[in-house]
Amino acid sequence: MRAFWALLVRDLKSASRAGGSLTTLLAFYLSLGVILPIAIGPDKPLLASLGPALIWTGVLLSSLLGLDRIFVADHEDGSLAAFRHSRLSLSTISFVKLIVHWLTTALPLIVLTPVMGVLLTIDLQTLLSVMLTLLLGTPAIAALSLVAAALSVSLKRGAVIAPILVMPLAIPAVIFGVGAAKPLLGAGQAETALLYLSAMSLVFVAFAPFAAALALRLSQE
Amino acid sequence: MTDQSETISSNWFSQLAHPGMFMRWSAYLIWPLGLLSIVLFAVGLWFAFFHSPADYQMGETVRIMYVHVPNAWLSQFCYGLMAVSAVGTLVWRHPMADVSMKAAAPLGAAFTAMALVTGSLWGRPTWGTFWEWDGRMTSTLILFLIYLGLIALWRTFEDQLRAAKVVAVLTLVGAVNIPIIKFSVDWWNTLHQPSTFFRADGPKAPASIITPLLTMTLAFTVLFLLLHLLRMRTEVTKRKADRLEHLKIARQQKGA
Numbered sequence: 001m002r003a004f005w006a007l008l009v010r011d012l013k014s015a016s017r018a019g020g021s022l023t024t025l026l027a028f029y030l031s032l033g034v035i036l037p038i039a040i041g042p043d044k045p046l047l048a049s050l051g052p053a054l055i056w057t058g059v060l061l062s063s064l065l066g067l068d069r070i071f072v073a074d075h076e077d078g079s080l081a082a083f084r085h086s087r088l089s090l091s092t093i094s095f096v097k098l099i100v101h102w103l104t105t106a107l108p109l110i111v112l113t114p115v116m117g118v119l120l121t122i123d124l125q126t127l128l129s130v131m132l133t134l135l136l137g138t139p140a141i142a143a144l145s146l147v148a149a150a151l152s153v154s155l156k157r158g159a160v161i162a163p164i165l166v167m168p169l170a171i172p173a174v175i176f177g178v179g180a181a182k183p184l185l186g187a188g189q190a191e192t193a194l195l196y197l198s199a200m201s202l203v204f205v206a207f208a209p210f211a212a213a214l215a216l217r218l219s220q221e
Numbered sequence: 222m223t224d225q226s227e228t229i230s231s232n233w234f235s236q237l238a239h240p241g242m243f244m245r246w247s248a249y250l251i252w253p254l255g256l257l258s259i260v261l262f263a264v265g266l267w268f269a270f271f272h273s274p275a276d277y278q279m280g281e282t283v284r285i286m287y288v289h290v291p292n293a294w295l296s297q298f299c300y301g302l303m304a305v306s307a308v309g310t311l312v313w314r315h316p317m318a319d320v321s322m323k324a325a326a327p328l329g330a331a332f333t334a335m336a337l338v339t340g341s342l343w344g345r346p347t348w349g350t351f352w353e354w355d356g357r358m359t360s361t362l363i364l365f366l367i368y369l370g371l372i373a374l375w376r377t378f379e380d381q382l383r384a385a386k387v388v389a390v391l392t393l394v395g396a397v398n399i400p401i402i403k404f405s406v407d408w409w410n411t412l413h414q415p416s417t418f419f420r421a422d423g424p425k426a427p428a429s430i431i432t433p434l435l436t437m438t439l440a441f442t443v444l445f446l447l448l449h450l451l452r453m454r455t456e457v458t459k460r461k462a463d464r465l466e467h468l469k470i471a472r473q474q475k476g477a
Contacts, residue, residue: 164373165374167366168402169395214390215387
């Protein structure tokens with residue numbers, strides 16, 4: 001357990017000290033918040049009704065941007081090879097990576113979402129429900145990203161291919177996430193979507209570390 | 222007793238799956254499979270064109286079904302085959318399972334694309350649109366994207382033995398996900414449009430429709446098996462050639 005915390009703290013520290021990547025992430029997310037309304041036009045009711053869908057798309061694309069950071073640095077400096085002989089199992093290490101990835105990618109995006117809400121002119125009620133669905137749904141996206149990052153860690157073009165692998169698999173999360181945030185639906189249906197979304201996140205977070213550990217082991221053989 | 226029979230069957234299987242043996246027995250299958258698929262296509266098309274009724278609503282366009290349904294079936298059958306091969310790769314680490322998985326991926330993508338294209342050609346005269354965000358069509362499109370992702374992943378690796386294991390993990394992750402995707406898309410679709418007036422499984426199909434449909438499905442399946450076998454043979458030969466190339470280079474370096 002001490003090793004678990006030590007690794008978590010180490011990764012958080014190195015993520016915060018590396019700098020730059022967080023700024024890039026948030027700048028990308030904000031640029032989407034500018035590009036999309038410009039492309040759609042300054043039609044406030046239209047923007048507001050598209051709001052949850054645009055925010056979810058934005059979060060998905062932005063979180064794919066940071067995907068190659070999950071394992072690449074550890075692969076390049078040899079830490080990943082050392083981890084294979086550590087007392088922590090590779091699955092546990094992958095789980096730590098998942099937590100760190102969520103904390104450094106999904107959480108900042110969710111925190112910035114109110115600004116997106118202002119740009120897309122959605123009302124407070126919708127904004128709060130979008131943030132709730134993001135909070136419940138992003139763990140699933142992070143889990144898929146973890147597996148894709150593990151699959152592509154030793155590849156030169158890994159950063160290009162991993163998003164292509166994640167996107168089709170992330171579609172259910174987007175469907176339930178946007179579905180639960182739509183204000184026009186009946187309360188029962190939104191609740192159903194919210195439950196499915198949470199179930200997906202739980203299942204993916206439970207299984208992803210094992211799949212990622214398997215992929216890491218196989219791609220290093 | 223059980224142990225003995227198990228070793229016999231594993232011997233029998235490992236002999237069949239040994240690359241050299243595979244090349245030998247599969248050579249005898251190419252021509253029969255090819256002839257069988259030609260005959261089945263001839264019979265199936267004859268039934269489809271001359272011995273099945275035109276639909277009272279859709280008219281002659283209903284005959285697209287005899288091409289569309291087999292392709293849609295193969296798009297899923299092929300993923301099943303790949304998932305089984307992926308288990309073979311990860312559990313038994315058998316090189317022929319890798320070869321089978323690699324040979325199937327582009328075929329799966331091609332049959333899925335055919336299902337989508339014939340579906341949209343059929344949709345134009347009957348629904349009045351090339352594309353409808355209908356549950357089945359959407360999940361078939363997502364399946365197509367998954368196939369493309371798998372093919373792309375195969376191509377980024379130089380070492381095909383390592384690629385096989387990594388792709389196998391993704392294939393199984395996809396296999397777990399496909400039911401979830403299917404379910405979510407159906408849920409999403411009922412959210413937008415309650416039901417489509419048209420259903421592919423149709424109301425009480427008579428024998429005049431069932432016969433050509435089954436024959437064509439069989440014909441396409443035999444064609445798929447033939448192409449899969451051919452691609453597997455090509456892959457085995459390619460790997461042999463690559464190995465010889467490496468040996469040649471190694472010898473030259475030694476000589477120099």
